[in-house]
Amino acid sequence: MFDSLSPQPQDPLLALIGLYNSDTRTDKVDLGVGVFRDETGHTPVMRAVKAAERVLLDTQDSKSYVAPEGDRVFIDLLWTVVGGTDCGKAVAGVQAPGGSGALRLAADLLAKAGKTRVWVGVPTWANHLGIFGSAGLSVQTYPYFDVPSQAVQFDRMTAALESAEAGDAVLLHASCHNPTGAQLTAAQWAVVAEIVARKGLIPLIDSAYQGFGAGLEEDAAGLRTVIAAAAESLVAVSCSKFFGLYRERTGAVYAVGGSQSAVETARSNLVTIARTSYSMPPDHGSAVVRTILATPELKADWIAELNDMRGRLISLRQGLATAIGNHWAGSTAVAGQQGMFSLLPMKEADILALRKDHGIYMPTSGRINIAGLKQADVARVAATFVPLLG
Numbered sequence: 001m002f003d004s005l006s007p008q009p010q011d012p013l014l015a016l017i018g019l020y021n022s023d024t025r026t027d028k029v030d031l032g033v034g035v036f037r038d039e040t041g042h043t044p045v046m047r048a049v050k051a052a053e054r055v056l057l058d059t060q061d062s063k064s065y066v067a068p069e070g071d072r073v074f075i076d077l078l079w080t081v082v083g084g085t086d087c088g089k090a091v092a093g094v095q096a097p098g099g100s101g102a103l104r105l106a107a108d109l110l111a112k113a114g115k116t117r118v119w120v121g122v123p124t125w126a127n128h129l130g131i132f133g134s135a136g137l138s139v140q141t142y143p144y145f146d147v148p149s150q151a152v153q154f155d156r157m158t159a160a161l162e163s164a165e166a167g168d169a170v171l172l173h174a175s176c177h178n179p180t181g182a183q184l185t186a187a188q189w190a191v192v193a194e195i196v197a198r199k200g201l202i203p204l205i206d207s208a209y210q211g212f213g214a215g216l217e218e219d220a221a222g223l224r225t226v227i228a229a230a231a232e233s234l235v236a237v238s239c240s241k242f243f244g245l246y247r248e249r250t251g252a253v254y255a256v257g258g259s260q261s262a263v264e265t266a267r268s269n270l271v272t273i274a275r276t277s278y279s280m281p282p283d284h285g286s287a288v289v290r291t292i293l294a295t296p297e298l299k300a301d302w303i304a305e306l307n308d309m310r311g312r313l314i315s316l317r318q319g320l321a322t323a324i325g326n327h328w329a330g331s332t333a334v335a336g337q338q339g340m341f342s343l344l345p346m347k348e349a350d351i352l353a354l355r356k357d358h359g360i361y362m363p364t365s366g367r368i369n370i371a372g373l374k375q376a377d378v379a380r381v382a383a384t385f386v387p388l389l390g
């Protein structure tokens, strides 16, 4: 049987890690995989996470199973960060193994409810397409971003959404768009909210980078505008980036809107899907997040460190954009983008030459992870980019 299978390509970003690791140059630069890094190139365990882990080490007295829906206190506290303390809607959530697991549960729920189509922006995080396809949904696309001009294609996006049909799902990135860093303005979020409400579309909002853009509250504003307007929404939350819990596979999916009994029914279906997929989620990451959010001093320290991480991203981004300056018209847009990523108009051959000649590693899509820069690298990286942009 195994012989009848065809080998699958390695994920290009994971393959890039291997190439980077085997490069012996000391001044190599990793702008590939999407994790936060500090000035030493390290992805740190956040202070509040360490402190919460110490508490858990002392107080946790059982490793018995958690419930299939996960830790209800974690689910409720996380929602206060994402949806606010009162979003004015019925909400029911289920813990999930990371944002990817949350998206998969949401996609399976859509399929179970008889929904067949999900609209995603172009470009988007590649795994969106894989997850939705694996759940049996048909993926439709709306234009989102034009790489050469670095501009959101808002008129084209809304024209595409106007052609969607009632009951279609629409994937939206809550903040810090992956791979472009390009945000909708508050006014544009309001237009999207009006369209989804009027047409009876189901927003599926992917929140993976809250706090990395303009601030913890600011980055949730668009999401909150949409869920306030839409009859029903799904929200997939990843704790990988804003709690730095990547490998702990921590996240949640929320059904929002309609009656309390309707969201409870959605929750029971999400639980059934989870139960038949992996039975129950891992506990450690959610116990850490619960402990942080339930302890005022830890929560304050978490926010303080998150603010510093955002400050580092903004400073590097502005440094890079300034160093590129008027050599490329897109530099102003890059300076204003948010989060870890920007998508640069570079040719594949040039990106491969950057690796070979300069030890600068980025995927052939042209996406860069700003957090992979060190302040000392900015001028050199900008100088190698300038001749390739445009």
Ligand code: PMP
Binding pocket: 034, 097, 098, 099, 100, 101, 125, 173, 178, 206, 207, 208, 238, 239, 240, 246, 250, 251
């Ligand atoms: N959504 C987006 C847009 C992402 O970039 C990621 C991580 N790269 C995720 C969701 C999922 O993250 P995880 O499964 O690691 O929590």
